[in-house]
Amino acid sequence: MVSYDSVCKKIFSDSDITEESCLKALNILNSREINFGDLYFEHLVSQSFALEEGIVKGGSYSISKGVGIRAIKDGKTGFAYSDVLDNKSLIEACKAAHSITKGHRCDGVSINSLNRIESKQLYTEINPIDTISNEKKAAVLEILDKKARALDPRITQVMANLACAHKNTIVIPTDASMRYDAKPFVRISVVVVMESNGRIENGSASTGGAFLIDEILGDETLTYLANEAVRSASVNMEAVNAPAGTMNVVLGNGWPGVLIHEAVGHGLEGDFNRTGSSAFTDKIGQKVASEHCTIIDDGTIKNRRGSMNFDDEGTDSACNILIEKGILKGYMQDKQNAMLMNMKSTGNGRRESYNTLPLPRMTNTYLQNGNYEKEEIIKSVKKGIYAVNFKGGQVDITSGEFVFSTSEAYLIENGKITTPIKGATLIGNGPNTMQKVSMVGNDLEFDKGIGSCGKAGQSVPVGIGQPTVKVDELIVGGTNN
Numbered sequence: 001m002v003s004y005d006s007v008c009k010k011i012f013s014d015s016d017i018t019e020e021s022c023l024k025a026l027n028i029l030n031s032r033e034i035n036f037g038d039l040y041f042e043h044l045v046s047q048s049f050a051l052e053e054g055i056v057k058g059g060s061y062s063i064s065k066g067v068g069i070r071a072i073k074d075g076k077t078g079f080a081y082s083d084v085l086d087n088k089s090l091i092e093a094c095k096a097a098h099s100i101t102k103g104h105r106c107d108g109v110s111i112n113s114l115n116r117i118e119s120k121q122l123y124t125e126i127n128p129i130d131t132i133s134n135e136k137k138a139a140v141l142e143i144l145d146k147k148a149r150a151l152d153p154r155i156t157q158v159m160a161n162l163a164c165a166h167k168n169t170i171v172i173p174t175d176a177s178m179r180y181d182a183k184p185f186v187r188i189s190v191v192v193v194m195e196s197n198g199r200i201e202n203g204s205a206s207t208g209g210a211f212l213i214d215e216i217l218g219d220e221t222l223t224y225l226a227n228e229a230v231r232s233a234s235v236n237m238e239a240v241n242a243p244a245g246t247m248n249v250v251l252g253n254g255w256p257g258v259l260i261h262e263a264v265g266h267g268l269e270g271d272f273n274r275t276g277s278s279a280f281t282d283k284i285g286q287k288v289a290s291e292h293c294t295i296i297d298d299g300t301i302k303n304r305r306g307s308m309n310f311d312d313e314g315t316d317s318a319c320n321i322l323i324e325k326g327i328l329k330g331y332m333q334d335k336q337n338a339m340l341m342n343m344k345s346t347g348n349g350r351r352e353s354y355n356t357l358p359l360p361r362m363t364n365t366y367l368q369n370g371n372y373e374k375e376e377i378i379k380s381v382k383k384g385i386y387a388v389n390f391k392g393g394q395v396d397i398t399s400g401e402f403v404f405s406t407s408e409a410y411l412i413e414n415g416k417i418t419t420p421i422k423g424a425t426l427i428g429n430g431p432n433t434m435q436k437v438s439m440v441g442n443d444l445e446f447d448k449g450i451g452s453c454g455k456a457g458q459s460v461p462v463g464i465g466q467p468t469v470k471v472d473e474l475i476v477g478g479t480n481n
Contacts, residue, residue, distance in 0.1 A: 189205070203228075333346045
């Protein structure tokens with residue numbers, strides 16, 4: 001189990017805040033008529049190293065800590081935060097947050113003690129920054145550089161980055177429960193530049209997760225990263241202009257799940273549905289995808305970036321079925337939107353930092369396995385494209401319209417994967433596209449532990465995944481007609 005004393009030491013070192021201070025703060029919040037409120041304490045330490053031209057040229061180390069105070073009254077939110085952790089700042093922040101209402105509590109209930117709640121352990125609590133020396137971290141990037149350059153004489157540049165962080169949190173809602181957590185983050189990535197006959201292309205590879213840094217710095221992982229980055233650059237060197245038109249599209253397993261994350265997942269977040277701005281509003285119990293599609297958001301998968309022992313409001317993370325065999329089952333909820341929609345929180349209240357408000361957000365969102373072999377899916381396509389990787393896109397939550405650009409894709413001709421293509425964009429509508437899923441593979445894979453999701457100016461770590469998927473009649477934007 002996570003050590004309460006260790007978390008407190010990280011957050012409250014050099015501070016006069018105690019459990020008695022927190023009780024006083026909760027009672028101040030409760031002195032006004034609110035539905036609920038919470039205290040969110042955070043200590044975050046992060047470190048990174050960057051390599052370019054065979055030399056580690058950059059590095060950073062930062063520490064941030066503070067507290068966010070929130071008071072909720074129906075659709076109104078009072079919020080204040082402090083970068084200073086002391087009793088005076090804590091009390092002032094509580095008074096500012098509960099000023100959203102001038103009413104007083106009628107029951108006069110006083111909170112006299114806190115109930116510490118132990119959590120399930122989905123990842124180690126150890127700080128990854130401390131487990132390996134800085135010299136070794138820098139040496140690993142140099143090794144990665146040499147491995148990549150040795151694979152192909154056309155490599156002219158290698159850029160690599162190693163980042164790790166450790167986040168300690170304490171969440172104390174006005175129900176007097178207390179949750180505490182410590183979570184590691186690590187990530188290593190490499191980008192190579194390949195040049196031949198005047199043509200220049202890039203390739204990249206990354207991996208990471210919520211575990212200790214030594215788990216990704218072995219020779220096997222470094223070899224994989226170098227091989228994958230060089231392979232993808234080599235594929236891009238051979239790519240021809242993508243065709244344009246409406247055709248069958250096969251999405252590869254793993255990272256291509258980002259399309260479902262963006263085109264469907266965001267539309268199933270509670271705030272968009274409460275305000276009626278989602279294409280999925282008021283459709284619970286209705287068919288919103290083909291019967292081949294079961295989509296799940298699961299914050300309980302071990303060692304994943306998007307997993308949480310509990311969310312940022314103190315609610316246990318959960319495995320939530322969003323769409324089951326095409327039928328919409330529910331939305332992802334934080335406490336406030338759930339309350340306003342007469343639903344329950346699903347453990348999806350997430351915030352980027354103590355100085356931002358919780359929002360309903362995804363954790364690890366994926367399409368469940370189907371019954372088809374990948375080869376069977378490819379063979380079913382006479383003419384289409386096979387999209388293996390994406391580099392960016394945009395989605396309109398209200399309409400569900402999306403545009404995604406591929407970073408690695410191939411032609412499918414007469415049931416076979418053939419020529420690599422470049423410049424392909426996928427254009428469609430989230431709900432309509434899900435209705436056109438005709439085959440789902442049995443090769444579910446998650447991303448390599450690198451996902452982050454942006455919403456309302458906040459970024460949080462997430463996971464995405466899917467098996468191989470066939471979509472009928474998806475518009476492909478290209479330059480070769």
